[in-house]
Amino acid sequence: MNNQIFVKMALDGWNAQIKATDNMLAKLSDEQLMHEVSPGRNRGIYLLGHLTAVHDLMLPLLRFEEAAYPELRATFIDSPDRAVADLPSVEELRAQWTTVNEKLSRHFATLSPDEWLTPHASVAEEDFAKEPHRNRLNVLLSRTGHLSNHRGQLILLAPKG
C-alpha cells in the first residue's frame, strides 16, 4: 500500500514536469529555441537536445529497452553547446523528445511498485545489496529534478510579461 503511494508521488512529479515542459515548448517557436537562455549561455535547441538525450538514455538505464537516439549523446551530453556545428533541426528534436517520453510513459505503466525498487542498470549487484536506494525509482526522482532545473532555464526564452 505505502509502496503504491510513494510510486504515485514520484510519477505525479515526473508527469507534472513533463506536462509543464510540453506546454512551454508548444508556446516557444523554433526560432525562439535558437536563442540563448541568457547572454553567452546554452541555446534552447541545445537544452531540448540535452533533455531528449538524457531521457532517451533512461530507457536502458531503467532496463526497458535500447536508447532510440544514442547519437544524441555525443552532441548534447558529451559536448557543450556550439562545440558541434551540425545539429538536428528543432523540428526533429521536438519529435524525438515526444517519442522518448512516450516510450518511457508506456514502460512506467507496466512496472509494479516492487519493480520500481529493483536496481537500475548502472549499479552492481553487490553494491545494491548495501545501497538499496540505488533503484529505478531513484532514477525517476533524480531525472525529474534534472528536468525541473533545465525547464527553469528554457522558460527564460518565452516572451516577457
Next chain:
Amino acid sequence: MNNQIFVKMALDGWNAQIKATDNMLAKLSDEQLMHEVSPGRNRGIYLLGHLTAVHDLMLPLLRFEEAAYPELRATFIDSPDRAVADLPSVEELRAQWTTVNEKLSRHFATLSPDEWLTPHASVAEEDFAKEPHRNRLNVLLSRTGHLSNHRGQLILLAPKG
C-alpha cells in the same frame, strides 16, 4: 523497510539540491546577486528571497513550527521582482536562507518514515482519506523540484567558462 528507502531517496534529493545551491551561492558575490538571470528577468536577490520565503513556509506546512520570516511572503511570493522597492540586503537574505534550511533539517531528522506519510497542513482530513499522497513527503518532493528549477536560473549569474 521500504518506507525507509523511500524517505531516504527523497531526503537525499533534497539535501543534494540544498548543497548544490549553497555551493553556488557561496561563489556568487552580493553584487552578482543583484543582476538579472537574463535580460528583463528576475534578479538573483529576488530568487534568493523567493526560495527563502517558500522554504520558511514549509515549517508550518509540514506542521513543524511557525514561519520564522513570514514578512518575506509579501515581497518574494505575492509580488514579482521590482514591485517592492525596499528589499532586505543580500547579506540578510543569505543568513535567513541558512537559518530556515537548518530549521527544516533539524525537523526532518525527527520524523519517522510513517510520520512523513501523514497529511501536510493544507489538506483537509476528509480529502486526505481519499488522497493519501497529499502528505508531508510530497511537500518535500515538490519543493525539491522547485529549488532545482530556480537553481537552474541562479547558476546563470555565475561567471562563464
